[in-house]
Amino acid sequence: MTRPSGGDNRKLAIEAHGLVKRFDDTLAVDGVDIAVPEGAIYGILGPNGAGKTTTLRMLLGIIDPDAGVRRVFGNDRPHEVAKLIGYLPEERGLYPAMKCDEAIAFLGALRGLPLEEGKARGRVLLEQHGLGHAVDRQIRQLSKGMAQTVQLLGTLVHRPKLVVFDEPFSGLDAINQGKLEVMIRELAHSGTTVIFSTHVIHHAERLCDEVAIIAGGKVPYAGSVDAARDRIPAQVRLETRSASGPWRSALPGDARHDAKGEASHFWYFPVPETGIEELLKPLIEGQAGILSLSIERAGLHDAFVEIAGEAAARALEEDNARGAKP
Amino acid sequence: MNDTTRLSRFEAAHVIAQRDFRAILFSRAFLFFLLGPLFPIIIGVLAGGIGGQVQRDANTRLVAVAMSEADTQALIAARARLAPQIGRALPELAVADAGTAPEVILREPGKNYVAVVGGTLAAPELTAPQPAIDYWNGPVAMLAAEAGTRQVAAYPAVAPRPVATSIAAQRGDRIRTAQAGQLLLFLLMMLLAGMVLSNLVEEKANKVIEVLAAAVPMDAVFLGKLVAMLGVSLVGIAVWAAVGSAIALLAGNALPQLPAPALGWPLFLALGLVYFAMGYLLLGSLFLTIGGLATTVREVQTLSMPVTMAQLLVFFLAASSITRPGSPMELFAATFPLSSPFAMLARAAQSDALWPHALALGWQALCVLLFVRFGAQIFRRRVMKSGKGGRAVKGHVGSVRAR
Numbered sequence: 001m002t003r004p005s006g007g008d009n010r011k012l013a014i015e016a017h018g019l020v021k022r023f024d025d026t027l028a029v030d031g032v033d034i035a036v037p038e039g040a041i042y043g044i045l046g047p048n049g050a051g052k053t054t055t056l057r058m059l060l061g062i063i064d065p066d067a068g069v070r071r072v073f074g075n076d077r078p079h080e081v082a083k084l085i086g087y088l089p090e091e092r093g094l095y096p097a098m099k100c101d102e103a104i105a106f107l108g109a110l111r112g113l114p115l116e117e118g119k120a121r122g123r124v125l126l127e128q129h130g131l132g133h134a135v136d137r138q139i140r141q142l143s144k145g146m147a148q149t150v151q152l153l154g155t156l157v158h159r160p161k162l163v164v165f166d167e168p169f170s171g172l173d174a175i176n177q178g179k180l181e182v183m184i185r186e187l188a189h190s191g192t193t194v195i196f197s198t199h200v201i202h203h204a205e206r207l208c209d210e211v212a213i214i215a216g217g218k219v220p221y222a223g224s225v226d227a228a229r230d231r232i233p234a235q236v237r238l239e240t241r242s243a244s245g246p247w248r249s250a251l252p253g254d255a256r257h258d259a260k261g262e263a264s265h266f267w268y269f270p271v272p273e274t275g276i277e278e279l280l281k282p283l284i285e286g287q288a289g290i291l292s293l294s295i296e297r298a299g300l301h302d303a304f305v306e307i308a309g310e311a312a313a314r315a316l317e318e319d320n321a322r323g324a325k326p
Numbered sequence: 327m328n329d330t331t332r333l334s335r336f337e338a339a340h341v342i343a344q345r346d347f348r349a350i351l352f353s354r355a356f357l358f359f360l361l362g363p364l365f366p367i368i369i370g371v372l373a374g375g376i377g378g379q380v381q382r383d384a385n386t387r388l389v390a391v392a393m394s395e396a397d398t399q400a401l402i403a404a405r406a407r408l409a410p411q412i413g414r415a416l417p418e419l420a421v422a423d424a425g426t427a428p429e430v431i432l433r434e435p436g437k438n439y440v441a442v443v444g445g446t447l448a449a450p451e452l453t454a455p456q457p458a459i460d461y462w463n464g465p466v467a468m469l470a471a472e473a474g475t476r477q478v479a480a481y482p483a484v485a486p487r488p489v490a491t492s493i494a495a496q497r498g499d500r501i502r503t504a505q506a507g508q509l510l511l512f513l514l515m516m517l518l519a520g521m522v523l524s525n526l527v528e529e530k531a532n533k534v535i536e537v538l539a540a541a542v543p544m545d546a547v548f549l550g551k552l553v554a555m556l557g558v559s560l561v562g563i564a565v566w567a568a569v570g571s572a573i574a575l576l577a578g579n580a581l582p583q584l585p586a587p588a589l590g591w592p593l594f595l596a597l598g599l600v601y602f603a604m605g606y607l608l609l610g611s612l613f614l615t616i617g618g619l620a621t622t623v624r625e626v627q628t629l630s631m632p633v634t635m636a637q638l639l640v641f642f643l644a645a646s647s648i649t650r651p652g653s654p655m656e657l658f659a660a661t662f663p664l665s666s667p668f669a670m671l672a673r674a675a676q677s678d679a680l681w682p683h684a685l686a687l688g689w690q691a692l693c694v695l696l697f698v699r700f701g702a703q704i705f706r707r708r709v710m711k712s713g714k715g716g717r718a719v720k721g722h723v724g725s726v727r728a729r
Contacts, residue, residue, distance in 0.1 A: 110338070
């Protein structure tokens with residue numbers, strides 16, 4: 001496993017080594033290693049069926065691993081630190097007959113927050129998130145999005161140090177996805193560690209300091225997003241007016257060519273070891289007609305393809321195409 | 327770990343129990359629970375009425391007399407003479423055609439004869455199925471003898487000296503109390519176990535269970551649910567007791583009285599309450615485990631059916647051993663955890679020894695702990711078996727079902 005960036009002396013909110021989980025004859029998780037630094041936003045990225053939920057459930061002590069160890073704030077029994085954790089499962093669920101503030105207070109009470117205090121905090125949170133009018137409404141009277149927000153607030157009401165979200169963006173519209181991204185950043189800003197699973201790469205890319213890429217129950221990569229992207233060499237993207245000329249010999253032989261009409265030709269190739277400056281002189285002197293020249297870093301998607309393989313990436317894209325619903 | 331980072335098991339169970347207690351108490355299910363005992367009572371009354379009528383219709387004492395006219399009249403006269411002294415030991419008599427074969431008379435539609443007396447007074451013949459012959463042989467012979475001699479036998483007057491009870495009568499009475507106690511216990515427990523199960527299924531349907539499982543140990547969830555339901559049932563029992571007491575006060579002596587149990591009513595009722603709690607906790611934990619194993623309501627119904635049938639068998643075991651205290655079967659019923667509360671309640675009705683109850687309650691409490699622990703373990707293993715139906719992505723990312 002690739003070691004997380006930042007050295008080994010960081011305090012870890014979660015660490016797991018060699019987690020294995022088998023359900024009957026199906027190996028769901030096969031030797032997962034994860035290290036989540038305190039205060040980080042950490043993404044677990046993989047297609048549906050990769051083992052994300054099972055991994056999270058093991059990390060939280062909902063199920064026990066068949067092999068391996070996991071520690072949450074240094075404790076190998078996650079329930080012992082339950083008050084420090086907030087968890088939003090993928091399958092959202094609240095008691096339909098409960099009122100909004102009661103539901104939030106109940107979720108807080110499960111984590112040790114006194115009911116009355118939970119209710120009071122719940123009312124404030126509902127007000128802050130535009131649901132002040134729904135305080136006394138029963139969950140069954142809410143829209144799906146509103147109920148999700150109530151559960152999210154219930155996850156945070158006891159002010160946990162570690163928040164675990166399983167597919168938090170699924171089922172949310174674009175506006176609420178944006179709000180959730182802001183909330184996640186705010187949580188991290190306040191020192192809370194945030195872990196979330198997702199099969200949507202751009203959420204992980206925009207939010208995460210570090211990611212674990214999971215596929216087939218294994219974690220082929222865990223570390224910083226930057227380090228993942230750096231595994232693929234940066235690409236030069238050159239646009240010329242001319243399609244050929246003596247300047248062509250300056251480009252690598254395997255440069256990819258893509259013509260956009262007669263007067264616009266794109267060339268893609270890795271950044272030369274000698275740097276880009278050596279390239280400019282023959283291009284200018286050879287009258288290539290440079291229209292644009294840029295160096296492009298690989299995205300997390302490219303890194304995912306590189307690390308997890310084409311098939312896993314395709315599965316991920318299919319999940320996204322299905323509307324982010326497993 | 328210090329207490330600032332987690333709830334204790336009892337605190338966690340309390341949070342769960344508090345929520346469940348309120349939710350169930352203000353639900354329609356509780357209303358049905360309160361009304362529940364009415365249904366067996368109504369059904370019992372109806373079935374008793376119909377059954378009694380059927381019994382009356384089926385059990386005839388009518389014997390046909392197919393003799394010469396003189397013999398027939400003599401037999402009828404003899405019956406009239408003996409009836410005041412012998413009463414219901416004698417058959418009712420009806421005149422039949424002496425020329426018709428007795429087998430034909432017995433088959434005559436609408437007559438409903440239990441036997442046919444033919445022959446003569448000196449040599450009467452009784453035609454009937456063997457059990458009826460065994461039953462009516464003596465009375466018919468007595469009637470024939472009386473009719474033949476035409477003398478009223480002198481029977482001495484028996485002076486009545488009634489007493490309140492006898493050992494035999496007391497035992498019979500207490501068996502009735504034991505049966506009533508067992509039946510009540512059984513009905514209550516079945517009602518409650520069903521409610522526990524539907525509560526859990528509802529929880530799974532609401533998808534709340536994962537939130538609970540993540541926050542508190544599963545045995546605390548388990549225990550909280552059981553305790554909540556027990557609390558609800560105690561409220562129900564209190565309501566029934568209040569209603570029952572009111573009815574008893576209003577009805578006075580018009581209500582049938584159950585004989586006093588061997589331990590006396592206060593102790594018997596207290597033990598009944600404790601055995602109810604134990605029995606419910608044992609059965610409830612079993613049903614909760616089933617709920618944990620199942621993922622759909624249909625699965626729950628399928629899985630709970632054998633347990634319900636087994637519970638019926640256990641009840642029958644305990645019920646049938648009432649009349650044989652100290653027998654191996656009764657000892658087995660008192661030891662087997664699921665039948666123990668029933669069998670011991672029956673003992674409380676029939677025997678005044680207290681130590682067996684202390685022993686049984688200790689044993690039942692241990693079994694409750696084991697059942698809850700074991701059930702919670704299975705529940706924990708099975709209930710979170712997989713994610714939201716993650717699909718297998720074979721080939722490229724391995725064979726993976728759970729997420």
